[in-house]
Amino acid sequence: DAGITQSPRHKVTETGTPVTLRCHQTENHRYMYWYRQDPGHGLRLIHYSYGVKDTDKGEVSDGYSVSRSKTEDFLLTLESATSSQTSVYFCAIRRDRGGSTGELFFGEGSRLTVL
Amino acid sequence: AQSVSQHNHHVILSEAASLELGCNYSYGGTVNLFWYVQYPGQHLQLLLKYFSGDPLVKGIKGFEAEFIKSKFSFNLRKPSVQWSDTAEYFCACFSVNRDDKIIFGKGTRLHILP
Numbered sequence: 001d002a003g004i005t006q007s008p009r010h011k012v013t014e015t016g017t018p019v020t021l022r023c024h025q026t027e028n029h030r031y032m033y034w035y036r037q038d039p040g041h042g043l044r045l046i047h048y049s050y051g052v053k054d055t056d057k058g059e060v061s062d063g064y065s066v067s068r069s070k071t072e073d074f075l076l077t078l079e080s081a082t083s084s085q086t087s088v089y090f091c092a093i094r095r096d097r098g099g100s101t102g103e104l105f106f107g108e109g110s111r112l113t114v115l
Numbered sequence: 116a117q118s119v120s121q122h123n124h125h126v127i128l129s130e131a132a133s134l135e136l137g138c139n140y141s142y143g144g145t146v147n148l149f150w151y152v153q154y155p156g157q158h159l160q161l162l163l164k165y166f167s168g169d170p171l172v173k174g175i176k177g178f179e180a181e182f183i184k185s186k187f188s189f190n191l192r193k194p195s196v197q198w199s200d201t202a203e204y205f206c207a208c209f210s211v212n213r214d215d216k217i218i219f220g221k222g223t224r225l226h227i228l229p
Binding site: 031033035040041042043044045048050056058059090092094100101102103104105106107108109 | 121124147149151157158159160161164166205207209211215216217218219220221222
């Protein structure tokens with residue numbers, strides 16, 4: 001297994017509340033990614049990180065922020081959740097072997113429902 | 116901007132039928148290409164990958180894919196599908212030496228009739 005865990009796995013919250021999803025890896029990989037999965041849209045990149053305190057935006061970053069204060073943890077925060085952020089969120093690590101390959105290993109996903 | 120298109124959104128086949136799922140990407144430089152599979156209720160798992168070399172790559176469970184650079188395509192194939200192949204399939208593209216983003220297609224939901 002890739003040694004990647006997400007928490008919480010399920011969360012129901014109300015509009016306007018802050019939410020933080022955590023992604024934890026045990027393998028010390030440099031790159032970590034957050035995607036959201038929605039029917040008809042596939043996986044869309046929210047943010048990614050290329051090292052401690054180094055992050056960049058993806059396709060759908062509005063309404064989301066991220067932080068990476070240590071290699072093993074990549075946090076995704078919804079400052080004020082909206083119903084449009086109801087989704088399944090996947091964290092992934094990029095396990096580069098002998099160079100940048102782009103091969104990803106995914107966590108189990110976090111299902112977020114915003115009422 | 117880099118993008119990935121999957122032509123078929125929903126495919127229904129009978130067991131033993133042959134499968135081909137289309138994938139096209141829109142980046143002119145060097146790319147690494149992937150197919151991932153997501154079984155119902157599970158996370159994405161790597162099915163196969165292309166980095167360089169032989170454009171015909173083989174993955175797990177009898178799947179294969181062919182990289183055709185002139186067509187910017189990376190189609191997934193399987194000669195004879197099984198009921199257990201029912202899943203959603205995603206094509207993904209990583210532009211080597213350009214940026215660190217890995218872009219996915221919208222997915223193809225495959226339903227195999229027993």
